[in-house]
Amino acid sequence: MTLGTTAQAAPLSATDDEILEILAARIDAQKQSVGIVVGIIDAEGKRVVAHGRLEKDDARPPDGNTVFEIGSVTKVFTALALADTVERGGVQLDTPVSQLLPESVVLRQATDGKPITLKHLATHMSGLPRLPGNLVPADDNDPYADYGVAKLYAFLSSHQPTRPPGGEHEYSNLGYGLLGHLLALQSGQSYEALVSERITVPLGMADTAITALPEWQGRRATGHDAGLEPTSDWDLGALQGAGALRSTANDLLIFLQAAMGKKPSTLAPAFSAMLRNRQPLGDGTAEQALGWVISGQGDRQIVWHNGGTGGYRSFVGFRPSTGVGVVVLSNTSTEIGVDDIGEHLLDRESPLAHAPVQRIAITVDxxxxxxxxxxxxxxxxxxxxxxxxxxxxxxxxxxxxxxxxxxxxxxxxxxxxxxxxxxxxxxxxxxxxxxxxxxxxxxxxxxxxxx
CATH class of the missing domain: 2.40.128.50 (Lipocalin)
Structure with a gap:
């Protein structure tokens, strides 16, 4: 017999105390948020850890039922609605966008004549720009609020693509806003009603919506800008599918459970289809699925999406090899954000970001x-x-x-x-x-x- 030590593998997910230490550093020391809520799914089930305040001048702590804007995490819901509509036979991924628009809207094509399809929109391969050229906000603090359907149609009818769809990946809020609008048109209801009927009601997500619910009274976080000052919420106008949803950590944990196959759901085929349809990005270390981004290799691969509005940052993701899922919601829009926290909690080798360097202004004429x-x-x-x-x-x-x-x-x-x-x-x-x-x-x- 020989004596020795056995190396202990690191636990798959962080303890509550470890998470609290990260949040305290981010909020109290680095001053990069007012309040953050973290949700975890692991072998022990679901749990929520939070730190900070609902608002700069409101000392009440946030929790798993606190309502945040989730920004572009909305795109995963829009992609799921597309995958579900395909499963129902309403559309196909290769359905041309022009078939779902009113006849008065004529999409111009690039020189190769290929039409933009729903899959192109869902994978950011449409060739459409990040934002429409006629987005001229009346209020910079709520930049999409006055961008209605008429402006969307005017831009689509006047825009001349400079590259064919399917040729180059470019993240497009316009493309996802258009996708949500088209799915709403196809279903004969509003985008919010579509998401409610197809996703949130079947999954039991009672706190995920666009329009404020009466039961949110007293549970809504106030958004803050990077200077930690309260700021207004956003209205996405005609581009709701790009980032209009509000939700809670508890609701998003339910969504993650379904996405990970830990919660039985009629949406299981649609969730699977989202991950089947993928393409390489950049140097091949990441892939774009329907909605989700997939990064990393082997058992370190994670499936995720982030979001940000004028006063909030969000991250939702899971790691298939460990069965761990993470939600991180912040009521402050800072550059350091919360992505690194989410990635670190999914992969302990992924480093946490440092606070920005403190810079000194000089006087100039x-x-x-x-x-x-x-x-x-x-x-x-x-x-x-x-x-x-x-x-x-x-x-x-x-x-x-x-x-x-x-x-x-x-x-x-x-x-x-x-x-x-x-x-x-x-x-x-x-x-x-x-x-x-x-x-x-x-x-x-x-x-x-x-x-």
Whole structure:
């Protein structure tokens, strides 16, 4: 007989105390949220851990029944509604979008003549831009509220695609908003009624909806901006399928149980179809399914989606090899967000993010701001407009509110409300020819396209 030690495998999911430590660091030390709720599914069942406040000035703690905006996690519901409609025989994945639109809306095609299909929309392969070009918010704090069906149809009828569908992946809120609208048209009811009838009622998700429910009274979290100040909720207008749902951690745990096959459901065939239909992304380390993103390799593979609105961040995902599922909801929209928490709780080797570097603003002559004014193109349909308001400099991305810029060096500025910096390329006596956006560890060049 030999004596020795046996290595103990790390537990599949974190303890409540470990989760509380993460949340306290994120909220109390890093100041990156006001309140966060985490839901876990593991071998022991379901549990919820929370920390923080419902609102900056409301000390009541959030819990599993607190209602949050879930932003783009809505897209998973929209994709599930599509998969269920296919199962019912109402449409096919290769049904052309044009067949479901009114005759008055004529979709132009790229030069190859291929039509955009429902699958193209559900996998972000439609060739449509991230946002419609005629999205000009009346209120930057609620940028989609006045974007109605008439504006959606006007854009679709006037837009000339520059690339064929199926050729290139580009995340598109427009595409998913259109998908939700088309499914609603096909069903003869509103998008919210469709999601209720097909998904939330069958699964028993009583707290997932778009329109505020009377029983939410006293349970709604208040959204906060990156400066931890209360901000308004969002109305998605005609693009509800892209991000309009509100929900709770307890409801989303029910949804995850069904998605993971841990809860019997009539939607099981549709959930399976969502994961069967996938395609590689980028370097092949991730795949786009219907709605879900699938990343990682082998037993470290996770299935997930995140979301964000003006005052909230969300993450929902599961790891098939361990049977662990995670929901993370925050009532604050900060750059560090909650994605890293969700990924870490699914894969303990995935690191937690650090708080943004504290930057110091320097004093410059506001007259120098004129060199930076103009519109800079980050991607097709997605611009950054830099403008002055008196002695202050601002940047505004398409479909988003303005953020103030502060100088930290010559031609280099940073935002306090998000972890983002901009470096302008300026020639002698001229306006900047381009800017480089430094965000999320990436440097994105944006050439000037107009004054």
């Amino acid at each position: 506001p007259a120098t701001y004129d060199a930076y004014l103009g519109t800079f193109r980050l991607a097709p349909g997605f611009d950054l407009t830099v403008f002055r308001d008196g002695n202050r400099l601002f940047a505004q991305a398409t479909g988003q509110g303005p953020i103030e810029l502060f100088a930290e060096a010559e031609h280099r500025f940073f935002a306090k409300s998000v972890d983002a910096q901009m470096t302008f390329k300026v020639g002698a006596g001229a306006r900047a020819a381009s800017l480089t956006l430094h965000q999320n560890g990436q440097d994105s060049l944006a050439p000037r396209v107009s004054d």
